[in-house]
Amino acid sequence: MADLSRLVPDDGDRGQLILIAAFILAVSFVVLALVVNSAIFTENLATREDMPGSHDALDHRYEVEQSVGELVMAINGNNSDGSTIGDIDDNIGTQGGSQQASLGRVVSISHDSQEDGLKIAQDNFERNFTNIDGNESWTVAEGVSQTRNFGIDLNLTDEDILDDITSDPFTVIVNDTDADDQWNLSIGGDNILNDGVEIEVETIHGETATCTGEVEDNNATVDITGATVAGEPCHALSKLQDDGTEMWFGANIDEYDIEFENADNIEGTYSFIISDGDYDDDDDFGDDEEQFPYDDDAIYSVTVDYAYYTHSVGYETQIRVAPGEVPP
Amino acid sequence: MTDRAVSVTLNYILALAIAAVLVTGLLIAGGNFVQDNRERVITSELSVIGNHIAGNMEQVDRLVEASDDGQPEEAYISQSFQRQVTGSTYTVELVENGDGPAQIVLNSTRPDVSVRVNTTVNTDVENSRADSGAVVVRYDEDEDALVIDND
Numbered sequence: 001m002a003d004l005s006r007l008v009p010d011d012g013d014r015g016q017l018i019l020i021a022a023f024i025l026a027v028s029f030v031v032l033a034l035v036v037n038s039a040i041f042t043e044n045l046a047t048r049e050d051m052p053g054s055h056d057a058l059d060h061r062y063e064v065e066q067s068v069g070e071l072v073m074a075i076n077g078n079n080s081d082g083s084t085i086g087d088i089d090d091n092i093g094t095q096g097g098s099q100q101a102s103l104g105r106v107v108s109i110s111h112d113s114q115e116d117g118l119k120i121a122q123d124n125f126e127r128n129f130t131n132i133d134g135n136e137s138w139t140v141a142e143g144v145s146q147t148r149n150f151g152i153d154l155n156l157t158d159e160d161i162l163d164d165i166t167s168d169p170f171t172v173i174v175n176d177t178d179a180d181d182q183w184n185l186s187i188g189g190d191n192i193l194n195d196g197v198e199i200e201v202e203t204i205h206g207e208t209a210t211c212t213g214e215v216e217d218n219n220a221t222v223d224i225t226g227a228t229v230a231g232e233p234c235h236a237l238s239k240l241q242d243d244g245t246e247m248w249f250g251a252n253i254d255e256y257d258i259e260f261e262n263a264d265n266i267e268g269t270y271s272f273i274i275s276d277g278d279y280d281d282d283d284d285f286g287d288d289e290e291q292f293p294y295d296d297d298a299i300y301s302v303t304v305d306y307a308y309y310t311h312s313v314g315y316e317t318q319i320r321v322a323p324g325e326v327p328p
Numbered sequence: 329m330t331d332r333a334v335s336v337t338l339n340y341i342l343a344l345a346i347a348a349v350l351v352t353g354l355l356i357a358g359g360n361f362v363q364d365n366r367e368r369v370i371t372s373e374l375s376v377i378g379n380h381i382a383g384n385m386e387q388v389d390r391l392v393e394a395s396d397d398g399q400p401e402e403a404y405i406s407q408s409f410q411r412q413v414t415g416s417t418y419t420v421e422l423v424e425n426g427d428g429p430a431q432i433v434l435n436s437t438r439p440d441v442s443v444r445v446n447t448t449v450n451t452d453v454e455n456s457r458a459d460s461g462a463v464v465v466r467y468d469e470d471e472d473a474l475v476i477d478n479d
Contacts, residue, residue, distance in 0.1 A: 017344070021351040028358045035366045038414040042373045045380070051405050054387045058394055312407060315391050317400035 053105060053310035060100065061306060061319060064109055067096070068302055069323035073149070076119055076273060076298045079289070100308075108307040112318060117300025120285075121271035122293040125155050129170060129263035129270065131284035132292045136264040138284055140293075141274050142257045143177060148300070149324035150224040150249060150272035152187070154197065157218045162189045163265040165198045165210075170266035172224070173259040174250040176204070183250055185237075187222060187266060197222075199229055201236040204252055207245050209236035224249050225272075225324045248326040275300040301325075363439070366414055370441045373413040374434040378445030380407060381420065381432050384465040385474060389449035392467050392474075398451075404466035411460045416441075421457040422476045432476075449474060 074080075093109040100107040120140055122129065131138040156162070163169045169188030176182065181204035189198045189212075196212040197220045213220050213230030220230045227237035227248065236247055250256055258274075286292025301322035308315045384405040391403040411417065418436040425431050429446040430453040436442075452473040458464070459478055468475045 017348060017351060021355060024355055025358055028355075028362045032362050032365065035362065035369050035414055038373060039369045041410075042369065042376050045373070045409075046376045048380075050383055050387060051407050054384070054405050057391060061394065307402075312405060314402050314404045315400065316402035317391075317395035318397075320396045 051312045053308075053313040056103075056105070056310075057308045057313055057315040060096075060105075060107060060308060061315075061317075064096065064304065064306055065319055065321055068304055068319070068321040072299050072302055072321060073323050076149075079119070079296050079298075104310065106307075106309040108305070110305045112303045112305045114299055114303065115275060115301045115322075117273045117275050117298050119271065119273045119296045119298035120293070121296070122269050123271075123289060124291055125153070125269050126267065127291070128265075128267050129260050129293075131263075132286045133283070134264075135284075137261045138259065138263065140258045140260055140284070143255060144258060144274045144276065145255050146275040146300070146322075146325065147249060147258070148225055148273050148275075148322055148326070150270075151226070151324075152222040152224065152266075152270045153268045154187070154220045154222065154266065155218070155268040156192060156197075156215055156220060158267070159193055159218075161265065161267050162187065162192060162197065163262065164188055164190045165200050168262045168265060169200075170263060171261040173261055174253060175257045175259055176253045177255045177257060181253060183253060183256075185224065185249075196220075197229065199234060199236055201247050203245065203247060205245075207240070207247070209240060209247055211236045223324075225326050246327075250326065273298050273300055367439055367441055370414050370416060370436050370439070371443055374418060374436060374441065374443040375445060377409050377413070377418075378420075378432045378434050378443055380409070381463055381465060381476065382445050382447035384463075385422075385430075385432070385447045385449055385476075388465050388467055388474060389451050392451045399469065399472065400467060401469065402467070404464055406462055406464040408462045409460065413460075418460045419457060420460070420463055420476060422453060422455060422474070424453045424455050430474075 096109060097107050118141075130136050154162075165186055165188035167188075169186040171187075172185040174183040182202075183204055184200075184202040186200045187197065188200070189195060192215050196214045198210060198212050199222060200208060200210045202208045211229055211234040213222070213232060213234070216230065222229050224237060225248070227234050229237075235241065238248055239246055246252060285294050287294070289296075301320055303318050303320045306315075306317055306319050384407055388403050388405055392398060392400055395403075413436055416436040416438050418434055421433040421435070423431045423433055429448045432445045432447055434443045434445070451467070452471075454468060454471045454473040454475045456475040456477060458476045462478060463476055464479055465474060465476050467473075
């Protein structure tokens, strides 16, 4: 038996099969380690956030929109010369730009164009809403397609000034110039100190909705285009919850006249800006802006060029700013 | 009695054969195991990349939708990804899908693995492709659609 084992020369060549197999398996395990490594990297990649700056492009756009909107409202509120709006480049553009630059972004804001409008207002808090001649029903503006920032500040020192909503309350009528359609807003109230001021809106389709606002310090504010009464949201001026009926100022009317009715049953100030159209009759307004209703040149909207760049995000667009505008 | 030594040789050969079969089986099983895992990792890696690109698509879509006329002069997001997934290069294709949501199709070259990721955007989508690496999702003003490329 001892001779048999010498049939195979013992020169160290034995066991190649196992050796080679072990080598190949070792290589596969190394590859497996690499694959597992890739899997770990995938987990890492999956938990990474979105590209930095992709959200900020819109955030900063919103800030610019708000800033320019405030600027436009300030210029219109002071009845200032609208041509100064070109200074946006210096004011918002440069300041905002250097602020963003410190965050590693390149932002450029520049004034592109503007749409001139007309501001119609009354600043005398002690006066009713009649025209200069005292007419309680009069057409305030004609051929208007867009209105923004329509606000009324009610003077309720005389708590009986408002008429009951069911009788002859002050009404803003938006009268379609092409068809026999009307959008109405009535402001009334019987016992306003307890029940508050009542707002009733009727659309061209005949839907009506009401809401009330509390009187504070003999005062109540109705922001018609902003859809608030005494600072509280008013669904009668926005959208109904039932089926989304559009209730806002001049909803579903393309071109309209704005009329006041029973304008002696209200007292306070009002102001709004129209994009085009004209006032009905110059005789309705007065030159003394502190006493009588007046009209003045105003900025309806401003368009600014907005550019935002980071190493990975680029965004360039125009922003149209018309603060307090209702949907078209 | 002269046949006695044959059984020893036979025994030896049989043992060798059985060992060879076992070792081969081990190698095949091990190889397949590694290959399966590689494909699985490539699939998950491609789907992660695809989802990142889909996220960028939706973000660019938001940028486009936010501009007043829905046509910004420029809107893009560029993101760098690894050139290879587990040792294989890949391509990214943006495929418009009729009424259904647009899809991002990622194909690795070797082994051949394909992953589809849906992306829901309001803006139109133009069929386009990009290679592995930095993938840019941009709004193409001429086509009024979203495309991807490598610029």
